[in-house]
Amino acid sequence: MTDTAASTLPPAPHHPWRELLTGSVASISFTFIAVVAVGWFWVGPKFLSFGNISIMGTFLIVPLIVGAFSGMALLSGVVDLSIGSMVGFSSALFALLISLGWDPASAAAVTLVACLCFGSINAIAIVGFGAEPIAATLGMLVALRGIAWVLLGSQGAIFAFNIDIFNLVSTTLFGLPLFFLLAILLTAIAALIVTKTRIGRHVQAVGGDDKAAARAGISGRKVRVAALLRSSFGAGLGGIVYAAQLGSAARATGVGLDFQVYAALIIGGYSILRGGVGNPIGGALGLLAVAGVSNILDLKAISPYYVNIIVGLLLLAAVLLDRLRGGDAYE
Amino acid sequence: MQLNIIAAVILAGISLAGGRGNFWMLLLSVGFLSTIPTSLVFFGLSSDTQSIFQGLILVIAVAIDGFRARKGTP
Numbered sequence: 001m002t003d004t005a006a007s008t009l010p011p012a013p014h015h016p017w018r019e020l021l022t023g024s025v026a027s028i029s030f031t032f033i034a035v036v037a038v039g040w041f042w043v044g045p046k047f048l049s050f051g052n053i054s055i056m057g058t059f060l061i062v063p064l065i066v067g068a069f070s071g072m073a074l075l076s077g078v079v080d081l082s083i084g085s086m087v088g089f090s091s092a093l094f095a096l097l098i099s100l101g102w103d104p105a106s107a108a109a110v111t112l113v114a115c116l117c118f119g120s121i122n123a124i125a126i127v128g129f130g131a132e133p134i135a136a137t138l139g140m141l142v143a144l145r146g147i148a149w150v151l152l153g154s155q156g157a158i159f160a161f162n163i164d165i166f167n168l169v170s171t172t173l174f175g176l177p178l179f180f181l182l183a184i185l186l187t188a189i190a191a192l193i194v195t196k197t198r199i200g201r202h203v204q205a206v207g208g209d210d211k212a213a214a215r216a217g218i219s220g221r222k223v224r225v226a227a228l229l230r231s232s233f234g235a236g237l238g239g240i241v242y243a244a245q246l247g248s249a250a251r252a253t254g255v256g257l258d259f260q261v262y263a264a265l266i267i268g269g270y271s272i273l274r275g276g277v278g279n280p281i282g283g284a285l286g287l288l289a290v291a292g293v294s295n296i297l298d299l300k301a302i303s304p305y306y307v308n309i310i311v312g313l314l315l316l317a318a319v320l321l322d323r324l325r326g327g328d329a330y331e
Numbered sequence: 332m333q334l335n336i337i338a339a340v341i342l343a344g345i346s347l348a349g350g351r352g353n354f355w356m357l358l359l360s361v362g363f364l365s366t367i368p369t370s371l372v373f374f375g376l377s378s379d380t381q382s383i384f385q386g387l388i389l390v391i392a393v394a395i396d397g398f399r400a401r402k403g404t405p
Contacts, residue, residue, distance in 0.1 A: 001391065002343065089374030121390065122390075124394075125390050125391075125397075126397075127396040127398060128394075129394035129395070129397045129398040129401075130394075130395035130397035130398060130401040131390070131391055131393040131394045131396065131398075132396070132397060135337070135341050135389070135393040136389075136393045136394065136397075137337070138337060138338075139385075139386045139387065139388075139389030139390035139391075139392075139393060140386060140390055141386065142338070142385050142386030142389060143382065143383050143384075143387050143389075143390065144380045144383070144386070145382050146379060146380060146381065146383035146384075146386060147383055147385070149379040149382070150377070150379050154377075159350065191360025205372075239365050256396075283363070
């Protein structure tokens with residue numbers, strides 16, 4: 001279809017390095033390198049030691065999984081605020097089923113199906129009825145938090161320690177947590193899907209301009225339904241890993257995770273209200289950079305409250321940069 | 332708390348996109364949302380279920396709002 005247009009114009013020269021400086025992951029690459037450099041010079045070589053990275057990695061598994069999936073939803077122009085509560089709900093349900101004596105595989109399957117059901121309620125409200133994504137998923141955030149609390153009972157926590165699952169999630173490979181490496185692999189696969197496949201181009205097209213995408217014959221409804229289901233699936237997966245790591249689920253599980261993930265994704269080059277920009281690699285680098293900042297502060301015995309200030313400033317810078325880069329979208 | 336306020340605003344039919352809404356409806360919707368905890372006690376449900384109802388009411392209200400807006404635009 002675009003063959004005639006492409007043949008008249010000479011293809012733009014592709015410079016991987018220039019792409020790194022001006023592309024969608026440019027700002028976050030600089031931030032990430034700056035964080036690593038500050039860590040290296042201020043904390044010393046132990047900042048990049050395997051032990052330290054595996055400590056960071058252990059805490060990053062859930063945000064990386066959730067971020068990879070919900071970043072794809074942001075890319076298609078829908079923001080799913082319910083992921084934090086979805087993680088809490090999924091960890092509560094998984095812990096409940098484990099404590100009832102279910103075997104882990106079927107408990108995980110049932111939990112994921114339940115999460116997909118709530119994701120489809122989101123999809124029906126947003127795509128079927130045309131609800132505002134932020135408002136509808138905000139309602140789902142509140143509702144899922146309530147459901148998680150009901151599941152957790154009056155105690156507010158379920159202890160479901162299962163040694164097999166715990167051993168599985170704390171397996172290490174080359175001195176790093178296996179699931180951290182798997183989460184990185186997941187991010188890489190998501191990046192490949194976004195940049196190299198037809199599905200990824202459809203997602204970007206719908207996020208960038210859904211009317212133009214519809215004219216090109218791409219069904220925005222299908223893409224957005226898939227994005228919402230994927231995002232709830234990712235949150236369900238994150239909740240299961242969370243419950244497996246902690247051996248329990250509590251009322252506070254997943255609280256604030258949505259803001260942590262979205263702040264990192266915005267720092268990583270995504271945009272909350274504007275689809276079609278961002279890249280899973282950038283989102284993952286954002287999460288790593290924020291984790292690196294808090295790790296540096298921990299190692300220098302500085303109050304962790306400063307993390308919020310630094311993350312806030314980074315967020316502000318990222319938003320301003322996004323405005324500079326994609327300003328035409330608002331004109 | 333801020334979630335309750337946003338829920339009340341949306342339930343009142345005040346459009347998030349701006350330009351549509353009525354302040355008296357806000358009074359009604361705040362009153363309606365505040366009766367949820369009390370009515371749950373009457374039905375013998377725990378207060379944990381409160382946010383379930385608030386959330387679902389919000390989702391339904393937003394869906395209806397979106398449906399109306401979609402029907403309104405040509």
